[in-house]
Amino acid sequence: MEEIVADELRETFKTGRTRSVAWRKNQLNALLDLVIENEESIFKALHRDLGKDPVESYRDEIGVILKSARYSLSCLDKWVAPKKAELPLLFFPAKGDVLPEPLGVVLIFSSWNFPISLLLDPLIGAISAGNAVLLKPSELAPACLSFLVQNIPLYLDNKAIKIIDGRSEVGEKLLKLKWDKIFFTGSPRVGSLVMAAAARYLTPVTLELGGKCPAIVDTLSSPSKTKVAAKRIVGGKWAPCTGQACIAIDYLLVEEKLAPTLIEVLKKTIKKFYGENIKDLKNISRIVNKHHFQRLHNLLKDPHVAASVVYGGSVNEEKLVIEPTILLDPPLDSEIMTEEIFGPLLPIITLKNLEESIEFINSKPKPLVIYAFTEDEAFKERILSKTSSGTVTFNDSMVQFLCDALPFGGVGQSGFGRYHGKYSFDTFSHEKAVLHRAFFPELEPRYPPWNDFKLRFIRLAYMFDYLGLILLLLGLKKP
Amino acid sequence: MEKFEKNLERQLMAMRECYKTGKTKQVSWRRSQLKGLQTFLKEKELEIFRALNLDLGKHYVESFRDEVGLLKKSLNLALKDLNKWMSSRKAKLPIIALLSYAEVVPEPLGLVLVISTWNLPLALSLDPLIGAIAAGNAVVLKPSELAPACSSLLVNFLPNYLDNEAIMVIEGGPATGEQLLEQKWDKIFFTGSAKVGRIIMSAAVEHLTPVTLELGGKCPAVLDSLSWSWDKEVALNRIIGAKYGSCAGQACISIDYLLVEKAFFSTVVELMKVLIKKMYGDSPKESHSVARIINKHHFLRLKNLLTDQMVKDSIVYGGSMDEDCLFIEPTILVDPPLQSKIMTEEIFGPLLPIITLDKIEDSIDFINSKPKPLAIYAFTNNEALRERMVSETSSGSVVFNDAIIQFAADTLPFGGIGESGIGKYHGKFSFDTFSHYKAIARRSFLTDFWFRFPPWSNYKLDLFETVYSYDYFEMLLVVLGLKRSKMRFFIN
Numbered sequence: 001m002e003e004i005v006a007d008e009l010r011e012t013f014k015t016g017r018t019r020s021v022a023w024r025k026n027q028l029n030a031l032l033d034l035v036i037e038n039e040e041s042i043f044k045a046l047h048r049d050l051g052k053d054p055v056e057s058y059r060d061e062i063g064v065i066l067k068s069a070r071y072s073l074s075c076l077d078k079w080v081a082p083k084k085a086e087l088p089l090l091f092f093p094a095k096g097d098v099l100p101e102p103l104g105v106v107l108i109f110s111s112w113n114f115p116i117s118l119l120l121d122p123l124i125g126a127i128s129a130g131n132a133v134l135l136k137p138s139e140l141a142p143a144c145l146s147f148l149v150q151n152i153p154l155y156l157d158n159k160a161i162k163i164i165d166g167r168s169e170v171g172e173k174l175l176k177l178k179w180d181k182i183f184f185t186g187s188p189r190v191g192s193l194v195m196a197a198a199a200r201y202l203t204p205v206t207l208e209l210g211g212k213c214p215a216i217v218d219t220l221s222s223p224s225k226t227k228v229a230a231k232r233i234v235g236g237k238w239a240p241c242t243g244q245a246c247i248a249i250d251y252l253l254v255e256e257k258l259a260p261t262l263i264e265v266l267k268k269t270i271k272k273f274y275g276e277n278i279k280d281l282k283n284i285s286r287i288v289n290k291h292h293f294q295r296l297h298n299l300l301k302d303p304h305v306a307a308s309v310v311y312g313g314s315v316n317e318e319k320l321v322i323e324p325t326i327l328l329d330p331p332l333d334s335e336i337m338t339e340e341i342f343g344p345l346l347p348i349i350t351l352k353n354l355e356e357s358i359e360f361i362n363s364k365p366k367p368l369v370i371y372a373f374t375e376d377e378a379f380k381e382r383i384l385s386k387t388s389s390g391t392v393t394f395n396d397s398m399v400q401f402l403c404d405a406l407p408f409g410g411v412g413q414s415g416f417g418r419y420h421g422k423y424s425f426d427t428f429s430h431e432k433a434v435l436h437r438a439f440f441p442e443l444e445p446r447y448p449p450w451n452d453f454k455l456r457f458i459r460l461a462y463m464f465d466y467l468g469l470i471l472l473l474l475g476l477k478k479p
Numbered sequence: 480m481e482k483f484e485k486n487l488e489r490q491l492m493a494m495r496e497c498y499k500t501g502k503t504k505q506v507s508w509r510r511s512q513l514k515g516l517q518t519f520l521k522e523k524e525l526e527i528f529r530a531l532n533l534d535l536g537k538h539y540v541e542s543f544r545d546e547v548g549l550l551k552k553s554l555n556l557a558l559k560d561l562n563k564w565m566s567s568r569k570a571k572l573p574i575i576a577l578l579s580y581a582e583v584v585p586e587p588l589g590l591v592l593v594i595s596t597w598n599l600p601l602a603l604s605l606d607p608l609i610g611a612i613a614a615g616n617a618v619v620l621k622p623s624e625l626a627p628a629c630s631s632l633l634v635n636f637l638p639n640y641l642d643n644e645a646i647m648v649i650e651g652g653p654a655t656g657e658q659l660l661e662q663k664w665d666k667i668f669f670t671g672s673a674k675v676g677r678i679i680m681s682a683a684v685e686h687l688t689p690v691t692l693e694l695g696g697k698c699p700a701v702l703d704s705l706s707w708s709w710d711k712e713v714a715l716n717r718i719i720g721a722k723y724g725s726c727a728g729q730a731c732i733s734i735d736y737l738l739v740e741k742a743f744f745s746t747v748v749e750l751m752k753v754l755i756k757k758m759y760g761d762s763p764k765e766s767h768s769v770a771r772i773i774n775k776h777h778f779l780r781l782k783n784l785l786t787d788q789m790v791k792d793s794i795v796y797g798g799s800m801d802e803d804c805l806f807i808e809p810t811i812l813v814d815p816p817l818q819s820k821i822m823t824e825e826i827f828g829p830l831l832p833i834i835t836l837d838k839i840e841d842s843i844d845f846i847n848s849k850p851k852p853l854a855i856y857a858f859t860n861n862e863a864l865r866e867r868m869v870s871e872t873s874s875g876s877v878v879f880n881d882a883i884i885q886f887a888a889d890t891l892p893f894g895g896i897g898e899s900g901i902g903k904y905h906g907k908f909s910f911d912t913f914s915h916y917k918a919i920a921r922r923s924f925l926t927d928f929w930f931r932f933p934p935w936s937n938y939k940l941d942l943f944e945t946v947y948s949y950d951y952f953e954m955l956l957v958v959l960g961l962k963r964s965k966m967r968f969f970i971n
Contacts, residue, residue, distance in 0.1 A: 016870075016871075019870070053933075053935050054935075054940060055933075055935035055936075055939050055940045055943065056935070058940055058943050058944070059931070059943050063943055063944070063946075063947035064947075066947055066948065067947045067948070067949075070948065085888070085890035085891050086890050087888055087890065088888075091884070091888065096888060096890060096891050098891065098892060099869065101873060103896070104873075180897065188687060191687060192684050192685075192687060195680070195683070195684045195687065196681060196684045198680070199677050199680035199681040199683075199684065200677065202673060202676060202677060202680065202692065202694070202897070202898060202900070202901060204901045204902075207687065209687070220924075224924075225924045228924045228927060229924070231927075231932055234932075235931060235932055239931075239932070239933075272934075273932060273933040273934065274933065282933075282934070283933035283934055283935050284933075362499075380921075384584070384917075384919065385501065385504070386501070388586060388589070388915065388917070389917065390917070390918065391917065391918040391919070391920065392917060392918075392919045392920075393919075393920040393921075393922070394919075394920065394921045394922060395921070395922045395923065395924060396920070396922035399576075399579075399920060399922065400581075400918060400920040403570060403572060403576075403581055403918075403920065405570035405571045405572065405581060406570050406581055406583065406918040406920065407583060407916055407918050408918070411588070411915045411917075412589075412665065412687070413687060415687070416687070416689040417689075418916070430873070430896045431892050431903070432869075432873070432874065432875070432876060432877065432896075433875070433876035433877070433885060433888075433891035433892050433893070434869055434876065434877045434878075434879075435876065435877070435878045435879065435881070435884070435885045435888065435891060436865075436879045436880070437878065437879060437880045437881035437884065438880060439705075439707075439709060439710040439713040439714065439880060440709065440713070442713045442716070446544070446720060447716060447719075447720050447724065447758055448538070448540075448541075448724070448758050448759060448766065448768035449758065449759075449760065449766065449768060450538050450539075450540040450541070450768055451540075454540055455539070455540045455543055458540070458543055458544050458548055459543070459548065461548075462548040462549070462551055462552040463551070463552075463555070
């Protein structure tokens with residue numbers, strides 16, 4: 001069945017239909033319609049799957065897609081145009097262009113935490129670049145999956161853009177087939193499986209993975225700044241899908257003396273945003289399913305970890321809710337500090353000196369994002385030069401995700417490849433070099449029979465020493 | 480082997496420590512290494528020519544044209560543009576992001592592995608190395624053991640010109656290659672066959688290492704009817720040069736086969752015979768301007784391509800082989816069977832099949848029936864055909880009225896697609912392929928979008944709508960309470 005779907009997409013791609021700019025714009029507009037006309041259904045589905053409030057859903061998913069699609073529409077003509085490549089005089093007369101062309105039939109896997117935007121945002125890139133697409137959404141967000149499976153065929157060209165339902169076995173079957181590109185968002189473990197399968201066909205992949213995104217918090221010059229920072233930290237931990245986001249703040253690094261103040265401000269902010277305790281919890285999503293609930297609950301079961309809880313810690317298994325929890329210095333070798341948390345638990349690690357944060361971060365795999373709340377410009381530069389991550393954001397969290405002009409992707413264990421804005425277009429394109437040459441003039445020295453004159457000619461040519469070449473040709477250049 | 484492995488691990492750890500010091504990130508370090516390579520090429524030119532002659536029977540002018548000269552050009556460019564390449568690029572933000580600043584800055588990936596191949600053993604080792612150094616990485620280079628003189632040259636002399644704490648050359652065969660692939664790399668750059676490319680990519684999975692694979696394929700050349708005899712002669716010289724002139728056809732961008740209309744092929748063949756003689760003399764072997772086949776294995780592989788009787792019968796020129804000298808003369812075949820190996824596998828040798836077509840436009844379907852090649856060459860003055868070639872086929876590059884030369888253009892990305900590879904390099908693309916472009920967002924504490932944070936309300940939802948559409952006027956209306964939202968939903 002999967003093969004039939006792939007074959008159909010290939011046939012459609014071969015017709016050249018998806019290459020036309022008109023088709024691409026048409027599909028992007030259709031996608032806008034799909035989202036705008038079904039906003040309510042999307043809100044309902046996200047609420048069903050993850051307990052997301054409509055505002056969160058708009059902010060993190062619907063709004064993102066609308067912005068992305070509109071941006072692509074406005075830039076598409078510019079993106080598809082060939083880029084002139086300057087050629088040296090030696091090539092004259094010649095014309096060089098770099099022409100983006102679609103890769104062909106691409107496969108997009110998305111994750112469950114942002115089931116709408118993590119599927120449709122790459123789709124926007126794939127369509128803009130002129131590809132035929134197969135979408136495989138995560139089955140762990142079933143209401144969203146149903147919504148997408150039902151509506152994508154209603155709005156989009158279903159000979160060129162298809163969506164497939166099903167569990168991970170379907171994913172495995174898809175990976176056995178040949179694709180011209182695979183775009184994957186998810187865990188490093190599954191990312192490895194995708195890359196291994198892609199190796200068979202030498203398929204290029206983009207892997208948007210995760211990691212432990214640290215946030216360094218320095219002492220700030222005023223309480224109001226600390227308050228703003230706290231809001232942004234809380235907003236970076238619990239706001240996106242209750243911490244189940246690849247760019248959510250995973251843990252904090254703070255100087256010992258700052259910890260108590262920071263914890264107090266964080267507590268106040270949490271209470272203001274989400275309520276005083278687990279019974280009154282609001283404005284926050286829930287854990288996606290029992291498996292992840294158990295996983296997170298287990299992180300707290302370690303007695304040393306449990307002892308480090310300074311706020312929250314309550315859970316409601318029936319509702320799959322864990323309240324915003326802060327921990328102070330859990331053991332560094334505990335799972336909560338070695339694995340990506342992906343949930344509403346915030347460890348705060350205290351350091352004697354904030355400079356140690358750089359080494360601490362470097363002792364772990366390269367994360368998707370490093371956040372740093374600091375006014376110390378020199379410290380910022382050290383963070384930038386001594387650490388490596390997909391992105392670095394100073395004095396805020398999450399916002400880099402919304403910047404179409406910034407590449408979004410990881411490095412090392414957090415992935416490779418990137419997207420958003422034009423990077424999405426590029427990630428689904430092949431940049432073809434096109435060189436036009438003329439028959440006249442011809443440079444004889446390119447060919448045998450060889451002699452020293454030709455060698456000298458080629459030497460000068462590679463240095464673009466045109467004067468030297470003229471002198472040589474005129475017999476005026478001494479050896 | 481175990482000892483080698485332990486030694487290797489220790490050496491790589493030392494290299495990583497060196498990288499951590501930040502030394503390789505310094506512009507001065509990168510420049511000094513690139514200059515070191517320049518000095519190497521200058522001082523060891525004779526040795527390089529000797530090694531290439533030993534390994535492949537290359538004439539020193541060919542060696543200069545295809546390897547040394549190319550590298551010198553590459554180094555000049557890298558030194559000239561390094562500061563520009565390393566600089567950060569400002570990222571444009573929408574007005575709503577007041578007092579925010581965003582930029583993209585390249586940083587090195589870390590410790591990278593460059594695996595090169597035997598046909599252009601200097602160029603394909605050092606050109607990627609130039610990119611890796613320019614981008615600030617620590618590098619391990621593994622030249623191909625099949626070109627032993629060149630491999631030795633690199634292992635023995637390169638360390639005298641480069642920083643051995645950060646750049647290491649390792650000699651060895653497949654076993655060494657395997658050991659290397661088991662280690663952790665921040666990037667692997669590989670030039671070679673698709674078969675080994677798959678092995679490399681599979682090995683890279685372990686550490687989720689990004690790879691660039693410069694592979695091969697059957698690069699077709701389409702020869703249209705050309706009215707001017709000057710054009711015909713130039714075209715054929717370029718075809719001959721691109722088939723037999725670059726390492727005797729053992730190059731990923733060599734012309735593999737030629738597509739010609741039935742009406743012209745005999746003219747083409749006759750003219751080619753004349754031009755081959757002009758270029759290589761009556762005895763190409765004696766001219767020493769056609770390279771040798773690299774080794775017996777490949778020699779026999781090529782010999783076997785011609786054992787099929789029907790293939791043998793299709794030879795119209797050349798065909799003689801000297802196993803002792805590993806020499807195969809420039810050979811032309813016309814219409815060997817399409818299912819024969821010579822037409823289904825990458826030839827990588829001085830055998831040129833000419834396939835005749837009823838009309839030249841059929842070449843498009845023919846090309847599309849095979850895996851995507853690294854390059855498509857088309858010799859034609861027909862604009863319509865050119866446009867169709869570009870839009871209806873897919874390849875790493877397309878070159879009109881010339882061949883191989885795209886390799887020397889720094890502003891054109893060099894890389895494949897599909898079976899011909901992943902990623903690209905040359906010029907700035909080399910720098911990019913060994914860099915990670917880090918996004919940096921700097922925000923102020925002063926401006927805040929208070930509606931970003933809960934508690935949620937319809938009002939905040941309206942604001943988000945206007946923000947996402949960059950509709951500042953609408954936003955103002957909402958803030959002033961002059962715009963009511965439409966239907967809204969359950970908000971806790």
